[in-house]
Amino acid sequence: MESHEQVVSSATLACRAPYGSAMIDPIVQNFWSQIAGRHDSEAFAVLDAAYREPHRAYHGWGHIVDMLSKLDQLSALAVRPDLIAAAIFWHDSVYLTREPNGHPRTDPENVRDSVLxxxxxxxxxxxxxxxxHDIIMATANHMKxxxxxxxxPGFSGDLDFFLDLDLSSLAVSWPVFEQNxxxxxxxFHWAPEQDFYLGRTKMLESFLGGGDKLFRRPETRALWLAPARENLQRAASDLNQKMACSA
Known part of the structure; x- marks a missing residue:
């Protein structure tokens, strides 16, 4: 199995390469080839344009490649890996942090529009x-x-596996976590610093509040829970210090 750093490295490469070039990560080509026939002819172009939008940094192709790579490595845990892959491709296809009028946009709104x-x-x-549809919608409220x-048969396990894949980036090495x-x-460059720190702290603390249930499947829990909790605790502490210093 590749290390988290290797997965992130390939994800970063995919982010920098235009789709259709020789540099595109083969994991994208592999999984898309399995489901392309169950989409219309414009589907991938729509996804490619979305994940290369200039306002994205984390929620781009890198995140998709990271999830697909881990799905590939842990495919024995999935009953329908093809459907999980489809959910991965589309779950962040709409990602805006604010409306054109400047009003903040919520995650559930993005999830709803991604499904549509x-x-x-x-x-x-x-x-x-x-x-x-239901797998993607589950990301509107990860913990609940x-x-x-x-x-x-096995759908609930696949939904849980998908959610664990989506949160697996919490378990990367600390330098990668910081970069994320x-x-x-x-x-969220437009958000005031204090507001951003407060929002991220609340999110990190909600993940910490999940305890052992942060990851749902015992197999993924064994892989990712300990490093994820260590990162979350360190990040929450750092953000609290930053808020105190900038107050």
Missing amino acids: LFERHSRFDAMEQAAI SKAKKEHY LENIRFE
């Missing part, structure tokens, strides 16, 4: 589309989401 964009380009059958319907925070700060 997926459905606009989907050619999956009804069951598969409903399953992908659960499967409301078992679309296929800086990238998110770039996405």
Whole structure:
């Protein structure tokens, strides 16, 4: 299995390379080839344009490659890896931190619009589309989401696995974790420093409040819980210090 640093390195490369060039990460090509026929002909161009939007730093192709790489490494945990891959491709396809009028935009709004964009380009059958819809919607409230319907045997486990993949970046090495925070700060460059620090602190503390349930699957918990909690505690402490210094 690749280290977290290796995964992030390949993700960074993918972010810098235009899709269609020889440099694009093969993990994207591999997983998209499995599901391309269940989308319309414009789907990938829409995704590519979205994940290369200039206001993104963390929520770009790098995040998608990171999740797909870990899905590939841990594919034995998935009943329908193809549907999880589709959810990965689309779950951040709409990502705005504020409206054109400057009003802050919430994560649930982005998730809702990401689902709508997926459905606009989907050619999956009804069951598969409903399953992908519910997996993406689960990111609107990571810690409290659960499967409301078992679309296929093992669906709830796949939903939990997807959510764990989405949070697996919490377990990277500390320098990468710090860079991820800086990238998110770039996405919220318009927010006053104190407001940003407060919002990030609340988010980190909510993850810490999840305890052992931060990661849902025992296999992913064994891999990622300890380093994630260490990063979260360190980051929360650092942000509290920054708020005190800038007050």
